[in-house]
Amino acid sequence: MKRDWLPLLLIPALMIGALPLIGSPASWVTLTVAGLAMGLMIFIMASGLTLTFGLMDVLNFGHGAFIAVGAFVAASVMLALAPWMTADSIWLNLAAIGPAVLAAMVVSGVLGLGFERIIVRPVYGQHLKQILVTTGGLIVAEQLLKVIWGPDQITLSRPTALRGAFLFGDVAIEKYRVLAVVVGLVVFAALALTLNRTRLGLLIRAGVENGEMVEALGYRIRRLFVGVFVVGSALAGLGGAMWGLYQETVTAAIGAQVAVLVFIVIIIGGLGSVGGCFVGALLVGLTANYIGFLAPKVALGSNILLMALVLLWRPQGLYPVAKR
Amino acid sequence: MAEPLLSLRGVQTNIGRYHILHGVEFDVAEGGLTMLLGRNGAGKTTTLRTIMGMWRAAAGEIRFDGRDITHMATPDIARLGIAYVPESMAIFADLTVQENLVLAARSGPPDQKRLDWIFARFEALKRFWTLPAGLLSGGQKQMLAVARAIIEPRRLLLIDEPTKGLAPAIIANMIDAFRELKDGESTLLVVEQNFVFARQLGDAVAVMDDGRVAHQGSMAAFAADSALQQHLLGLGMDTHQ
Amino acid sequence: MLRSILSDDLPRSRWLALALVAILVGLAVAPFLFPGAKSLNVAAKICVFIVLAASFDLLLGYTGIVSFAHTMFFGIGAYGVAISLTRMGAGWDAVAVGTVAGLVVAIVLATVIGLFSLRVRTIFFAMITLAVASAFAILASQLSDLTGGEDGLNYRLPAVLRASFSFGDTLFGVRLNGRLLDYYLVYVASLVLLLLLLRIVNSPFGSVLMAIRENPFRAEAIGYRTVVYRTMASCIAAATAALAGALLALWSSQTNPDTTLSFDIMVDILLMVVIGGMGTMYGAVIGAVLLVFAQNYLQDLLAIANKALAGVPLLANLFHPDRWLLWLGVAFILCVYFFPAGIVGRLRQKR
Numbered sequence: 001m002k003r004d005w006l007p008l009l010l011i012p013a014l015m016i017g018a019l020p021l022i023g024s025p026a027s028w029v030t031l032t033v034a035g036l037a038m039g040l041m042i043f044i045m046a047s048g049l050t051l052t053f054g055l056m057d058v059l060n061f062g063h064g065a066f067i068a069v070g071a072f073v074a075a076s077v078m079l080a081l082a083p084w085m086t087a088d089s090i091w092l093n094l095a096a097i098g099p100a101v102l103a104a105m106v107v108s109g110v111l112g113l114g115f116e117r118i119i120v121r122p123v124y125g126q127h128l129k130q131i132l133v134t135t136g137g138l139i140v141a142e143q144l145l146k147v148i149w150g151p152d153q154i155t156l157s158r159p160t161a162l163r164g165a166f167l168f169g170d171v172a173i174e175k176y177r178v179l180a181v182v183v184g185l186v187v188f189a190a191l192a193l194t195l196n197r198t199r200l201g202l203l204i205r206a207g208v209e210n211g212e213m214v215e216a217l218g219y220r221i222r223r224l225f226v227g228v229f230v231v232g233s234a235l236a237g238l239g240g241a242m243w244g245l246y247q248e249t250v251t252a253a254i255g256a257q258v259a260v261l262v263f264i265v266i267i268i269g270g271l272g273s274v275g276g277c278f279v280g281a282l283l284v285g286l287t288a289n290y291i292g293f294l295a296p297k298v299a300l301g302s303n304i305l306l307m308a309l310v311l312l313w314r315p316q317g318l319y320p321v322a323k324r
Numbered sequence: 325m326a327e328p329l330l331s332l333r334g335v336q337t338n339i340g341r342y343h344i345l346h347g348v349e350f351d352v353a354e355g356g357l358t359m360l361l362g363r364n365g366a367g368k369t370t371t372l373r374t375i376m377g378m379w380r381a382a383a384g385e386i387r388f389d390g391r392d393i394t395h396m397a398t399p400d401i402a403r404l405g406i407a408y409v410p411e412s413m414a415i416f417a418d419l420t421v422q423e424n425l426v427l428a429a430r431s432g433p434p435d436q437k438r439l440d441w442i443f444a445r446f447e448a449l450k451r452f453w454t455l456p457a458g459l460l461s462g463g464q465k466q467m468l469a470v471a472r473a474i475i476e477p478r479r480l481l482l483i484d485e486p487t488k489g490l491a492p493a494i495i496a497n498m499i500d501a502f503r504e505l506k507d508g509e510s511t512l513l514v515v516e517q518n519f520v521f522a523r524q525l526g527d528a529v530a531v532m533d534d535g536r537v538a539h540q541g542s543m544a545a546f547a548a549d550s551a552l553q554q555h556l557l558g559l560g561m562d563t564h565q
Numbered sequence: 566m567l568r569s570i571l572s573d574d575l576p577r578s579r580w581l582a583l584a585l586v587a588i589l590v591g592l593a594v595a596p597f598l599f600p601g602a603k604s605l606n607v608a609a610k611i612c613v614f615i616v617l618a619a620s621f622d623l624l625l626g627y628t629g630i631v632s633f634a635h636t637m638f639f640g641i642g643a644y645g646v647a648i649s650l651t652r653m654g655a656g657w658d659a660v661a662v663g664t665v666a667g668l669v670v671a672i673v674l675a676t677v678i679g680l681f682s683l684r685v686r687t688i689f690f691a692m693i694t695l696a697v698a699s700a701f702a703i704l705a706s707q708l709s710d711l712t713g714g715e716d717g718l719n720y721r722l723p724a725v726l727r728a729s730f731s732f733g734d735t736l737f738g739v740r741l742n743g744r745l746l747d748y749y750l751v752y753v754a755s756l757v758l759l760l761l762l763l764r765i766v767n768s769p770f771g772s773v774l775m776a777i778r779e780n781p782f783r784a785e786a787i788g789y790r791t792v793v794y795r796t797m798a799s800c801i802a803a804a805t806a807a808l809a810g811a812l813l814a815l816w817s818s819q820t821n822p823d824t825t826l827s828f829d830i831m832v833d834i835l836l837m838v839v840i841g842g843m844g845t846m847y848g849a850v851i852g853a854v855l856l857v858f859a860q861n862y863l864q865d866l867l868a869i870a871n872k873a874l875a876g877v878p879l880l881a882n883l884f885h886p887d888r889w890l891l892w893l894g895v896a897f898i899l900c901v902y903f904f905p906a907g908i909v910g911r912l913r914q915k916r
Contacts, residue, residue, distance in 0.1 A: 059688045061695075122902060127687045129901055131631045132839060136898040139832055143891035147882040202427050206416045213414040216376055217472070218402035218430050256828060260699045263692045271689075297707045304700045307693075311681070321418075 007279050007318035014283060018290045026170045031289045037177035039285025040184020041246065045239030046262040046269075046277050047191055048232015054208035054272025054321055056225045057127075058120055061134040063236060063262065064255030065141035069111055070104035070237025071244035071254050072145055075154045077103050078245075085159040093159035097245075104241040105234040111141075112233025116226055138256065145252040153251040156244055180242055187235065188278055195274060204228060208272050208321055264303050268310045270317025279318055280310075327390060329354040329511050330375070330480060335384035335394075337367075337374045344370045346535040347384065352480070352528075357502060357512040359522045359543060362532035363558060368515040369411055371532065372482045375513075376408045377401045388480065403430075405479035409486065411515075413469040417458030421449055421468060424457050428472040435476075442471045445497045463490050470498070477509045484515045499525055519557070523547045531556045570760060572767040576847060578912040585847060588854055592752060596745055597737050606817075609748055611857045612755040613813045618837040618849035619762050620805035625835075626844030627766050628798040629778030630687055633831055634694035637701045638675065638803040640825035642667040642810025647718045647820035648711060655721040660815065667807045675803035679796030702826040717821020722747070726815065751812050758805060763846050765801060774798050775844075832890070833860075836897050842907025851908050856893070863889045 015032055022028045049063045077100035078085055084096035119137040123129040157163075158176055165172040195201035203224055207214045211221045243258060244250040265284050269276025284303055291302040310318060328351035337345040345367050352358045360368050373379045375386055377398040386394045393401050402408070416424050425434055443450040446467035452460060457468055466486065473481055486502075487495050495518075502525055506512050516522040522529070526543035538556055539546070546552065568575070576582040591598070595608040621635050645667025646660055653659035682693045705712050712718065722743075724730055730743035739745065765771055777784040777791050785791050814820050824830070833856055841852025870884035883891070904911055 053688075059692070061691070119898070128625075128629055128631065129905070131688065131691050132835070132901045133898055135832075135835065136894055136901065139894035140891060140898065143888055143894060147879065147885070147888060147891070150882075151887060199426070202419065202423055206419055206423075206427055209416050209418055210414050212378060212398075213410070213416070214427075215398040216378065216402055216408045216410075217428055218399050220397070220399045257699075260696055264696050267689070267692055267696070298704070301700045301704050304697055307696065308681070 004319065007276070007314075010318075011279065011282050011286070014286055014290075018286070021294060022290065026172070027293065029171045030173060031293055032286065033173050033177050033181065035286035035289035036282060037174075037180035037184070037246075037285070038288060039282040040188070041180055041239050041242050042258070042261050042265050042285060043278050043281035044184055044187050044242070045236045045258060046265045046281060047187070047274055048228065048235045049262060050266040050269065050272055050274060050277045051204065051208070052225065052229050052232055053266070055204065055211060055221065055228055056124065058124065058130060058225075059127075059134075059271075060115075060120065060137075060229075061131055061259075062115065062119065062137035062141060063134075063232075064257075064259030065115070065138050066108040066112060066233040066236035066255070067240035067243065067258050067262075068142065068145055068250075068252060068255030070108045070240030071250045072149050072154070072252075073107045073237070074100040074104040074241030075156050075244055075250045076149070078156060078159075079154070085157070088160055090161035093161045096159060101238060101241050104237040106237075108237025108240070109230045109234035112230045112236075113226070115233070116229045120229070138259075142252045142255065149252075151252070153249050156248050156250060158245055158248065162245075176246065180246065183238075183242065187238075191274055200224075261303065264307050266317075268307055268317055270314075270319040270321055272321035273317070273319040276317055276319030283310075326354065328352055329389060330513065331387045332371070332375070333385045333387075335371070335374060335386060336382045337370055337379050338382050339370070339379060344535055345374065345381075348374075348532070348535070348537055350530040350537045350540050352511060352513050354511055355506065356527035357506040357514060357525055358528040358530060359526035360513060360515045360530050360532065361519075361522060361557060362538075366532040367535045368532055369484055372408065372410075372484055372513070372515060375401075375482060376406065407473035407478040407481050409469045409473045409481070409483040411484035411488065413465045415457045415460075415465050415468050415472070417456065419457055420454050421457055421460070422453050424468055424472055425449075425475050428475045431476060438475065442474065445501045446471055446494075463494050466490060467494065467498075470501070474501070474505060474510075479509075479511060481505065481510050481512045481514075483512065485517060486514065487516065487518045487521050495521060519553075572760075572764045574763055574767045574846070578909075581847060581851075581909060581912040584851060584912075588850060589756075596748055597739050600739055605744065605748060607857060607861050609751050609816045610813075611854055612751050613809050613816065614834075614837065614853040614857055615850050616755045616758045616762075616809040616812070617806055618834050618841070618853045619759055619846055620802045620809065621834045622838045622843060622846055622849045623762060623766060623774075623798060623805070624802045625838055626842075626846075626848070627771060627778065628774045628795055630683070630795060630799070631691040632694045632799065632802075633691060633828075634678065634698040634701075635802070635806055635834055636826055636828075636831045637698040638671040638806035639810040639813075639830070640702075640705065640822070641671045641674070642807030643814040643820045643825040644705065644712060644718075644810075645670065645807070646811045646814035647720055650720040650722070650814075651713075651718050655723050657723050660723060660811075663814075664808070664811045667811055668804055671803040671807035672800050675800045676796060679799045680792070683792055683795045683799065698826075698831070699828070702822055702828075705826055706822050713821070715822060717819060717824075719819045722815065722818050726750070747816060751816050754808075754812055758808060759846075759850070762805060766846060770794075770797075836893050838907075839897055840893070840900050840907055842909030842911075843905065845906065845909040848907045848909040855908075859889055859893060863892070867892075 019028050022031065045067055049060060053059045078096055081096035084092040087093065115137060119133055123133050162176045162179060165174045166178070195205055203214065203219055207221050207224060214221050240254065243254065261284060265280040266277055268283065269280035283306060287302050287306050288299060292299040314320065330352040332348050332350055335345055335348040348367065348371055360371065362368050370379060374381050377396055381394050384394070385392060388404060388406065393404065419427070448464045449467055449471055452464065457465065460468060470483065470486060473483070486498055490498070499521070502512060523543060529541060529543045529546045530537050531539040533556060539552065576585055592608055592612060596605055617639055624630050624632050646663035649659040649663030649666065653662065678694065678697060682690045706715050725743050726747040727743040731741060733741040735741065773784070773789055773794055777789065777794055781791050810825060813825065837852030837856045838849055840855065841850065842848025864886040867884050867889055868886045871881055871886060874881040874884055900907055
C-alpha cells in the first residue's frame with residue numbers, strides 16, 4: 001500500500017473550506033482549536049477500540065463504560081484534592097490532575113482486564129453474542145457507577161491554571177483546549193512510534209492484518225490482544241477524565257454518549273486503523289464545531305452526514321485495513 | 325527404523341459441518357523432503373493446517389519429535405520448530421519486506437549470513453527491502469513467504485504449493501533452496517500440484533485421496549509407476565513444464 | 566383453527582402455553598380485574614411493548630442482525646400520530662394521516678439504512694444504527710417547533726377515546742368510557758400485529774431469513790440476495806415498530822423523547838427479547854410482560870431488600886429501588902451465555 005495521503009488532506013481542506021463560511025478569522029481560529037481538541041480527545045478514547053477490533057475481530061459495545069469510569073475516578077480524585085485544584089499555582093494544579101488522570105487510567109485498565117475475562121472472552125468469534133454481551137456489560141457497568149457514585153451528576157471545575165483563554169488580539173483560545181490538543185498529540189505520537197518503530201508494534205500491525213499467520217509464526221496473539229485491550233481501556237479512561245473536565249460535569253450516561261462519537265470515528269477511519277481513527281476523529285471534531293457555529297440545530301446530525309459521505313466515497317472507511 | 329519426525333495417526337478434521345479428513349495416517353522421516361500429493365479437494369491443505377493447529381483435529385493423534393502436538397495451540401507448535409507457508413502466502417501487506425522478515429525471526433534480528441543466503445536465491449527481496457510487501461508481485465510475495473519460514477533454522481517446514489504461478493527461473497531457485505535445506509538442517513513436507521517439480525525434489529511421497537492417505541512410499545518408486553500415478557492423481561496433475 | 570391462527574407455530578410447551586393463555590386472558594380482562602388508572606396503563610404498555618419486542622425479534626432472533634435504531638422507528642410512529650393530532654385536531658383523519666406518514670418515513674429510512682450498511686457485517690450495522698438513532702433522538706429534541714423538544718407533545722385524542730366519552734353506565738363496577746375503548750383498541754391491534762408477525766416468520770420468507778442467519782454465504786450461493794432479504798426484514802420490523810409507536814401515541818395522549826426515542830427504551834427491548842427468548846416470537850411476549858412488570862413492581866421488591874440492608878453502605882445501594890436495571894442487566898448477560906434461547910427455550914426443553 002503506497003502511503004495514501006488523500007484522506008489526510010481532508011483535514012486542511014475542511015479547515016480552509018470552513019473559513020469563508022464562518023467569515024471572522026478570529027472565530028475560525030477558536031472553532032478550529034476547539035474542533036482539534038474535541039477530535040483528539042475522541043481519538044484517545046477510540047484508538048484502543050479500533051485496535052482490539054482489528055486484532056481479534058472484537059468490537060466492544062461496552063467501551064463507553066471505561067470512558068465513564070475514567071471520568072468518575074478522576075472526578076473523585078480531583079474533588080479530594082480540591083485545595084490543590086483551586087490553588088493559584090499551576091504546579092499544584094498539575095499535582096492534582098496528574099494523580100487523578102493516573103488513577104483514572106489504572107482503574108479503567110484494571111476494569112478492562114476484568115471485562116475482557118468475564119464479558120468478552122467467552123464469546124470470541126460470535127459476533128451477535130459479542131454485541132449483546134458487551135452491551136449488557138455497558139448496562140451493568142452504568143448501573144454500578146450509580147451504585148458507587150450515586151445517581152446524580154458530579155460537577156467539576158477546571159483547575160485555576162486551566163480556566164480562561166489565551167488572548168492574541170481578538171483571537172481567544174481556551175487554555176484547557178490547548179492542553180487537550182497537546183495530550184492528544186502526545187498520545188498519537190506515542191502510539192505511532194510504538195506501532196511503527198517497535199517489535200511490539202510490528203506484531204500488532206501484523207496481527208491486525210492476519211492474526212492467524214502471526215500465530216503460525218509462533219506468537220501468542222491472545223496475550224497481545226489482552227494487552228492491547230487493557231491499554232485501550234486505560235486510554236478510554238484517560239479520555240473520559242479529560243472529557244469530564246472539558247464538560248465540567250460527569251454523569252453515568254457520559255460513556256454511552258461519547259461512545260456514539262467513538263463509533264462514528266472508527267467507522268469513518270476504517271475499522272482497525274489507528275491512522276484512520278486519527279483522521280476520522282479530527283474530521284468529526286472539526287465538523288461538529290464548525291456546524292455547531294453555523295447551524296447549531298443540526299450539529300449532531302452533521303456527524304452522521306459526514307459518516308455517510310465518507311462511506312459513499314470509501315465504503316470500508318478512510319483507511320481500510322487489508323484483511324487476509 | 326528411527327522414529328519419524330512427524331507422524332499422523334487416524335487424524336480427522338471437520339470444518340464447520342463438513343467432514344474433510346477421514347483418518348489421515350502417514351509419517352515424515354527426519355531429513356529429506358516428503359511430497360504430499362493428491363487431487364484438488366483431497367485434503368492436503370487441511371492436513372497442513374491441522375498439523376499447525378489452525379484447524380483442530382476432531383480425532384486421531386499428531387506427533388512431532390516424539391511429542392503429542394494434537395491439542396497444542398498454534399504458537400506453541402510453531403515454537404517447537406515448525407514453520408508454515410500457506411498457499412495464500414499470507415504475507416503482511418502493510419509491513420515492509422524487512423518488517424515481514426524481522427517479525428519472522430523470533431529470536432532476534434535476522435542473521436546477516438542467513439539473509440545473504442536468502443538474497444542469493446531470492447534477489448528481489450533485497451531489491452525491495454523497504455517496500456511494503458503488498459506492492460510485490462505474486463512471485464515475489466511467494467519468495468517472501470518462503471523466506472519468512474526459513475529466516476531462522478526450523479526443524480520442519482510445511483509448504484503449501486510453493487511453485488503455484490511462479491516463473492520457471494524462480495522455480496529453479498526455489499528448487500536449489502529446498503535442496504540445500506533438506507540436505508542440511510530441515511525436514512520438508514511440501515504440498516504440490518506440479519509433478520515435474522515434485523519428482524525432482526521429493527525423496528518420499530504421500531498421496532491423498534478423499535481425506536485419507538491412499539499411498540505412501542519413495543518418490544523414485546512412485547515416479548516409475550505411471551499406472552499408480554494415473555490411478556491416484558488422474559489427469560488433474562500438472563505434468564508438463 | 567387455533568393452529569391456523571398461530572400459523573402452525575404452537576407454543577410446544579405446556580407451561581409456555583399456560584403462560585401465554587394467562588397473558589392473553591389477563592390482558593383481556595385487565596380493566597375489570599385490576600381497575601384503576603395505573604394498572605390499566607401498565608396493561609396497555611405491555612400490549613404495545615409486546616408488539617415492539619416481537620418486531621425486534623424478527624430482526625435479532627430470526628434474521629440475526631442487531632439494530633440499535635428500533636426505538637427510532639417506534640418514535641417515528643408515535644410522533645407521526647402525535648404531530649398530526651396536534652396540527653390537524655383530534656380527529657380520526659389525523660390519526661390515519663399520522664399513522665401512514667409514520668409508516669412511510671419508517672420504511673424509507675429502514676430501506677436507506679439497510680441498503681447502506683446491511684451488505685457489510687453485523688457489527689457494522691449495529692454501530693451505524695446506534696449512531697443514526699442517537700443523532701435522530703437529538704434531532705427530534707432540537708426541532709422543537711415540530712416535536713415540542715424535550716417536553717414532547719401533549720394533544721387531545723379523538724373524542725371516543727377520551728375519558729369523557731361514555732357509552733353506557735358501568736359493567737362490574739367499571740365505567741364504560743373512552744379509555745376502556747382505547748384500551749381495547751390497543752389490545753386488539755397488538756394481538757393482530759403479533760399474529761401477523763407470527764405468520765411472517767413462519768412463511769417461506771421467514772425460512773429464508775433463518776437460512777441467511779445460519780449461513781449467509783450458503784444462502785447467497787443458493788441464489789437468495791441476502792441484502793434484499795435483510796433489508797425487507799428490517800423494513801417490516803421498522804413498519805411494525807412504527808405501528809406500535811402509533812398505538813402508544815393513541816393511548817397516552819402525550820409523546821416525548823424519553824418514552825419513545827431514548828436509548829433506555831432500546832435497552833428495554835433488547836432485554837425483553839433476549840431474556841424472553843430470541844427467535845421464538847413468544848419470547849418477546851414473555852419478555853415484554855416480565856420487563857414491564859419489573860419496571861413497575863420489581864422496584865417495590867428491591868425497596869424491601871434495600872430497607873433490610875439499610876445499615877450496610879454499598880450493599881444497600883445495590884438493592885436501591887432505582888437499580889432494577891442492574892439486576893436485569895446481569896440476568897441478560899447470564900441469558901446470553903447460558904440460555905441463548907431464553908425463557909421460552911428453557912420451557913420448551915423440559916416439556
